[in-house]
Amino acid sequence: MPYRRTAAVQERLDATRTAIVEAAHTLVAERGYAGCSVALVAAAAGVATGTVYRHFPDKGALFAEVFRAATQREVDAVAAAAAGPGTVAERVEACVTTFARRAFRAPRLAWALIAEPVDPQVEAERLAYRAAYRDIFARLVADAVAAGELPPQDPQVSAAGVVGAMAEALVVPLHVGDDMGRAPVGTVPALSAFVVRSLGAR
Amino acid sequence: MPYRRTAAVQERLDATRTAIVEAAHTLVAERGYAGCSVALVAAAAGVATGTVYRHFPDKGALFAEVFRAATQREVDAVAAAAAGPGTVAERVEACVTTFARRAFRAPRLAWALIAEPVDPQVEAERLAYRAAYRDIFARLVADAVAAGELPPQDPQVSAAGVVGAMAEALVVPLHVGDDMGRAPVGTVPALSAFVVRSLGAR
DNA sequence: CGAACAAGTGAACTGCGGTTCAGTGCTTCG
DNA sequence: CGAAGCACTGAACCGCAGTTCACTTGTTCG
Known part of the structure; x- marks a missing residue:
């Protein structure tokens, strides 16, 4: 059993997810939906574009x-x-x-x-x-x-x-x-x- | 002065333009804006895609x-x-x-x-x-x-x-x-x- | 007729942004 | 440690519809 998702990791995961959602929220509030690309959200959340897709199946779901x-x-x-x-x-x-x-x-x-x-x-x-x-x-x-x-x-x-x-x-x-x-x-x-x-x- | 736009030609031009507008109208009424590509409008109007752009600068204008x-x-x-x-x-x-x-x-x-x-x-x-x-x-x-x-x-x-x-x-x-x-x-x-x-x- | 040019054509191009994925580095636990 | 597996990375990919343009067809008029 060489790996298990530990509480600390889950916490970081949740934090990242929250950061993405909050970044998206902030961007929508600033520039509207049209000004929100996935890449921009990721950058604002301090993660890579691909990371967004580890937390959401697609842009619409986010x-x-x-x-x-x-x-x-x-x-x-x-x-x-x-x-x-x-x-x-x-x-x-x-x-x-x-x-x-x-x-x-x-x-x-x-x-x-x-x-x-x-x-x-x-x-x-x-x-x-x-x-x-x-x-x-x-x-x-x-x-x-x-x-x-x-x-x-x-x-x-x-x-x-x-x-x-x-x-x-x-x-x-x-x-x-x-x-x-x-x-x-x-x-x-x-x-x-x-x-x-x-x-x-x- | 080897070419001038004759009245008959102008009439055909106007007819084509009208046909495009009417085709677009019909398509919107049938399938909504989302279902209206330029190619589809052109086909419905009986003209080629490019012809649409001889009458309108872009899709938005149409x-x-x-x-x-x-x-x-x-x-x-x-x-x-x-x-x-x-x-x-x-x-x-x-x-x-x-x-x-x-x-x-x-x-x-x-x-x-x-x-x-x-x-x-x-x-x-x-x-x-x-x-x-x-x-x-x-x-x-x-x-x-x-x-x-x-x-x-x-x-x-x-x-x-x-x-x-x-x-x-x-x-x-x-x-x-x-x-x-x-x-x-x-x-x-x-x-x-x-x-x-x-x-x-x- | 035929030179000159406009109208019409539609396949190819383009730009954009969502999505992917092979590679990297980190975390876990025997 | 170190093997196993996960989260993360970001450049490359891809699909799509709007747009273009080299070419064909049609029209004008000396």
Whole structure:
């Protein structure tokens, strides 16, 4: 039994894998998906190109994981806002504000997650991402309708509408020009008012 | 002066160009942008690959034109609905219904126009497309707010929200599965109600 | 007709980035 | 130690679709 994967080795392995994922995440946040070649990711992680393929079967799998992780953070933040205290209107507003503030804080990442052209494999993650948002709002709406806090409506359609509205309203300022990050201050309250109104709150 | 481009020749030239554009349009409507190689378009148009490059500088320019034309038809249809008679709510509803019905009638084309990953050059056309829709709704909203038919709101944000909501609500059924074309009957009225409510109509 | 040139052809080229793999050096454990 | 086997390396490979271009075919007009 001349070789066994020791704990220390496994740890280094995991560290390398993590370094690759984090390098990829950083690069996506800086330059978008289009600016991320495997060679570049490897260099940023301090490993050789081939090493990436010891941890991931192909590029798509790597970035699917990157997107999944990045996405989960965003969804969790919004879910937390949805679970907060207050009326439906207040919670919806908290969701929109949370989503928008985070997007403007990392605009390129947000654009990559929401709208940038990506491989089918990664696109699948994005669909899941949007579905997760839809579910948050759909549940919020369904509960509120049942409780009589909102007028009758199709929660799925309303939720899709809300997600689409948020995405569209943010993609416009995110995509135009290079001076992203300058938060269009007026946009967020206006968007949030739109969303609250769209659900028939108050 | 041994050669001059005669009217008959010019006509044939124009016909070829048109054939290429129409072939590209048909292929996009059938298989999406991803399924459209230059060679395939050329074959469908009954010309050689190189001929495409006598009419367009590159693939992006060809498809930018295809998208522009396809887009214009859609935008015109919605603009006509917006210009129709009736209250704001009725006209908005007409816009949503027009948009949705047309999308479900040619689902693959709609998906390509709205959401499929495309080249940056073509993406630019898509942005123009969305901007055109935004303008229609922004004007509708601005006028209605001025006339006191709608509550005060930022017309640009509201318009973006409406466009995003329509796109998202339709992309979901358009993208899922291969059995596109089966119109989810309940979705359109629900979406239309959502949009009308989002603007604060009635 | 035939000289001059445009339009059309399609096989070959090209550039790019994902992927591979033979070679190197490290880790394990008897 | 040292044999066995793994992780790592990075230059070379490869596939693909957009693009090119030497050549063929068609058109004009003195």
